[in-house]
């Protein structure tokens with residue numbers, strides 16, 4: 127590994143001047159230390175983490191794994207050490223107020239892909255850093271385009287940090303040899319085109335006809351309307367899908383469906399969709415709810431769900447045409463009418 131260390135990268139960001147870049151750099155350093163501690167626990171197979179399996183639930187009704195709670199504690203601790211006024215987490219119903227004059231608001235999915243914890247699959251932490259506003263909730267109910275930084279720690283075969291500070295997306299890999307994160311993929315560009323899609327196919331019967339039409343055409347391959355053979359990947363850890371798509375291209379879809387609690391999909395806007403959307407856009411990719419750019423949406427609730435489609439820009443544009451302008455494929459859309467993000 128020969129790239130810049132995370133510390134040097136953050137130092138050069140902080141030296142751009144202004145108090146906010148300095149505060150962001152300091153916070154990312156504390157988050158990286160927390161991620162390192164969490165990675166150690168994961169590597170050791172949860173030693174010392176009391177099991178909560180099946181006993182607790184978070185604000186979205188998901189069962190809390192012991193590691194979800196442990197990770198939440200670690201990242202809240204990291205936020206306390208930095209210039210953070212407010213901390214919002216998937217694992218806590220309310221926003222936590224921290225420094226009264228803190229400049230930043232931190233939103234976190236402490237552990238993404240919790241269902242993969244027990245099977246030694248990649249999991250991760252997603253974070254979004256916003257400028258703190260007057261009021262705890264208000265600080266998180268800003269459009270995602272206001273984010274100062276966003277990132278994902280991936281606990282996988284390599285411990286990685288995917289980071290954007292608003293000028294490109296970079297992947298850092300933790301070097302045991304150097305004892306720090308080192309830049310391994312600077313200025314990533316997501317391939318514009320792809321023939322790889324990621325969706326949980328077992329939900330097929332719950333989707334509306336627009337989603338089915340898009341997936342059907344991928345599956346028809348070279349003989350169908352898309353004229354190419356598609357491959358499918360679904361890791362059930364969005365963080366790992368993000369990593370794969372940044373490096374190889376691809377499209378990820380978690381649409382709304384007819385199941386109870388899924389009328390706006392599964393992913394949360396504030397601490398999942400927004401940071402992923404910023405990472406994608408800063409790498410030349412796209413993220414949409416099917417009709418609108420994710421980063422333009424104004425959240426109404428910190429735990430609000432949003433249908434999410436992201437990845438290679440050409441493919442996301444194609445999918446958005448199926449979802450938002452179904453008349454083009456001979457369907458009527460029940461949710462979004464005729465508005466289309468990518469259609470003329």
Ligand SMILES: O=P(O)(O)OC[C@H]1O[C@](O)(COP(=O)(O)O)[C@@H](O)[C@@H]1O
Nearest residue numbers: 235237238239240326362363364365
């Ligand atoms: O189990 P499903 O419905 O396929 O959903 C999987 C998706 O849900 C998530 O696990 C949601 O994140 P959490 O694990 O933080 O709840 C994503 O990582 C993943 O892509």
Ligand SMILES: [Mg+2]
Nearest residue numbers: 235237238239
């Ligand atoms: Mg998640």
Ligand SMILES: [Mg+2]
Nearest residue numbers: 216235237238
């Ligand atoms: Mg989670």
